Amino acid sequence: MPPIDQKASNTPNTGAGPHLLSQQSRQATSSAIRDLLVHARRPGVISLAGGLPSTELFPTTSLVAAASTILSQPQNLQYGLTEGEMRLREIVADIHTTDDQLPITPDDVQIVSGSQQALDLIARVTLDPGDEVVVGDSEYLGAIGAFRGAGGRLVPIPIDSHGLDVDTLAGQLRRGLRPKLCYLIPEFHNPTGESITAERLSRLAILSDRYAFLIVEDNPYGALRFDGEPVRTMASMTDNVVRCRTISKTIAPGLRVAWMIGPGWLLDAVRVAKQSVDLHTPTVTQHLAATLLGNTDAHQSHMSRLASHYMDRRDSLMGALRDHMPEGRFASPAGGMFLWLSLPESVDTNRLLPLALDRGVAFVPGSAFAVSGTARHSMRLSYSTATPSELREAVERLAAALTDWADGPGVSSPP
């Protein structure tokens, strides 16, 4: 037997290394928010930068009780169906049939490991490299990451106080844009806090039919509404929609349970993809979610507590902003966790951030969410985890940082 490498002596002896990474992976970088949160965790910093739900609202007692039943039944610990546990899909179908007044069966539901996985799977089964995806400008970073990860080309459309600017989209479609997907957070958009109007939704539905694209309706915050009327799902207007819903903001994100409701041709492809991705979402967390969602009365009381908790904090933040930062403009978020604050155009929030961290407060600069625009004088403030008094203190610190700014760099230079 000859030495195995006799003829290969001219091959460089390097071993495996970064040259084995795919082109995509060599270009990928960590998210700006992730890198930023390292600084936001400095002792003494009040962080309005995160997007975490409030830990104190997690229904631990209900979960402990549910787990004791679920884990004592060994069949709940076996490999499960790729589409998700029937018990959870039945409960989800019932909830949507009632809430949306649109009949849904368990077959219409695909359980996923958080909404992020829904976005990744949708991107993976629809996008070929270069396919176009309509997103807001600014937009949720996780969606941007999922669409770009599948090779999608982002087409940013402005978001104004009525939500995604459907007129601008219609114009681009008339001029030849043919997207495969249109991503939409209909209520309390992350990061802008805006909700889309019913009139725009119905026009978007008509466009989706005419131009044959799929609307990805991602609504993680809709259940956290404290003012006004819910926005109806686009599924009441068109079949060209896949709905993504999650328990991450209402029960607990650490369970990583979410679901998709969409057309059969899409869910069939998603199920095949999910077999390769992770076989199925954990059965145990699905059963925990099913028990809590299925206990309707207790869940509704829990949701009322949540809404009242977050409304108090929104009010504290808005009050402090009115008192201490009269130069800031913002819409009053009717739900969700985020307030989008716009400062005078002379302020560059990227460059304000280090000053704010020095003063002991963290936020996310608007540019972190920008697709084509810069959102340079805006920032996202989260009121979900700080207490009312921390929120007031945070705004005072932010106002002080703004004074530091006026004393220092002054007028911003182009990026």
Add this chain to the structure above:
Amino acid sequence: MPPIDQKASNTPNTGAGPHLLSQQSRQATSSAIRDLLVHARRPGVISLAGGLPSTELFPTTSLVAAASTILSQPQNLQYGLTEGEMRLREIVADIHTTDDQLPITPDDVQIVSGSQQALDLIARVTLDPGDEVVVGDSEYLGAIGAFRGAGGRLVPIPIDSHGLDVDTLAGQLRRGLRPKLCYLIPEFHNPTGESITAERLSRLAILSDRYAFLIVEDNPYGALRFDGEPVRTMASMTDNVVRCRTISKTIAPGLRVAWMIGPGWLLDAVRVAKQSVDLHTPTVTQHLAATLLGNTDAHQSHMSRLASHYMDRRDSLMGALRDHMPEGRFASPAGGMFLWLSLPESVDTNRLLPLALDRGVAFVPGSAFAVSGTARHSMRLSYSTATPSELREAVERLAAALTDWADGPGVSSPP
């Protein structure tokens, strides 16, 4: 404002549909095993087709106790780190440092949602379309799906009674093959049941260094050994290896907890990819795994029970095969869940399967796992879920089906 679709009247009004699927998704099909298991679930059928661990061995009592502590601490329910919970990574690092006598830190560990996700993430961050991946011929279907899903081109290498045929691989490398990955199940290979020899491992390590490819060492079954000495990890021989380990076969698959240990350049890319894929593995299931793995004495007793349980079943299956199917050839599996049975070359196990189902027994035909070969007269039998008496009954039924075969189709025709 003009009608939004005035200029688009020549666009066909089709709405969203299957034409929006990516090329990959239009080609993808469900796995043969998945389709087959529908028939294996018919009432009265004894299924040796599945790959499920035995439900009766799941440590329900330990899990209930662990959950009650874990779920009562709300911080365990919050969003977590993409790399995994520190507590679990510490325990995993300790286990590997002790068992493999190679120092490992928590930073070397990435927690994933089952080994399937490890394979998918590795494929995703390394493979560009057309990149070559060495696999066994026959091979685990989940690995084939993950590598093909990322556009990988499979290069099948035969597996014999000493494991992957490294001589054949060396020859192909000398003739110019430059794979990015080499997939390896070192112990109790699925489906062939074979383990690789130490001599082949050390030659494979040299090849990986010379030809700069990464070895994906996937070892879900190694902990279920009842005879002989463990195979050492390739990490003791080369840095060109990523180890994939799981609790699915030892604690419970429904938790979907597994981990990867590999070089920093790979784990860095995997962490960025996992942020887009699902943010992180559920915190709750990670803490359950940590509690059970961290309770060393109880876990070792549990593992002894498992080994003894599966050994009894292997012995029952082998005894019945010797008694009732003397024409079958098989190696005695020293662990794991599978026995690879080869029948006379005249038998086509694809065509035997319907006869076997009629007799009330299910198996997976070898062709389901074939990459370039056919494995046409082989089948995979699992002894993990049937009782000893069911295993004997199953083999009697299989022998009867073989008699039906001899009476019926007889000599097989080419596929």
